[in-house]
Amino acid sequence: MTRFQELVRQGRAEGIEAFLVGVVVLDGQGRVLMVRRRPEDRFGGLWEFPDGTPVTLTEHDAHRWAPLDDLPQVGGHHAEVLDHLRRHGTGR
Template structure:
């Protein structure tokens, strides 16, 4: 079964729902020349100043993969060419006090530039050993 198959992704959602989690986020791990694209949350946002992979909420009626493609284009202006792997999930407390599960996928993009930010105040391509201020979950995701 491939990572991008509807059955695989539906299974991820079903497992999360069985655990009582109903808010989902899709995260894109975009690598280029041994570095990963990171974006910094605006200072006045929830978890402001933290660096993260491009990610966003799965909207009603969307699959996790639909959100992955849409959010990557919206947040950084890059078009996903291929989903190459599923590298796991992590749960975190969201701004409403509930639990969100972020599903993370490695992807390739049509072009790595230009990065056009709409929801973040900075971006960088970072080596795994030289990460800026990221959450423990993102650190584990990028260094495991």
Template sequence: MTISPEFVAGLAADAEAAGITGFVAAAVINHNGRVLLVRRNPDDYMGGMWEIPSGKVEPGETILDAMYRETTEETGLTVDQVISYIGHFDYWNSSGGTTRQFNFAVTVEKSEPVVLTEHDAHQWALPGVLPEVSDAVRDLLTS
């Protein structure tokens, strides 16, 4: 499946129309039936929580560009293919606004080594046996 630039622009336009103040792009990386999770550093906002690799969309960057960049920055892995857009969820961010996280199912060129730069641990988890993740991430990975 190819995600068109028009589709991605539409995601951004819909979020802006809904009053969303922050955009985050995320990669759901599956390998042998397991999904890659990374754990937030204890001193970070929501420290100790497990999440999928994700990060802020920077000014002038598309949601998809941010997903590619953040995946590489946070895990050292390179996205090979975007399989599909699997939805979004909204949450309150640390500055009191609403952030929308756009989630994409992807494959990576190689699943190892995972090199963490912003998290303190990683694991390949079975979707039905997840560690401490937000309800939104749990719903995303088990639906």
């Protein structure tokens, strides 16, 4: 069993029914690519990471490259990941 399969098994045992993927994209200056959810969408107006599919503005109404010390308002799990990057660096 792979590590991923084990994580899925554990998640399902704990009642998790869906798994989502996000991608933190950094440019050469250490800025993070963020996309903003459309106002009428669930969590409208919040910024998030691209979800691993090609970025189009059909689900999002804006995008920006944001420095780690000047990020837009993001949701809970995105904030946790960005905080980790701020504390531990980007691995560059």
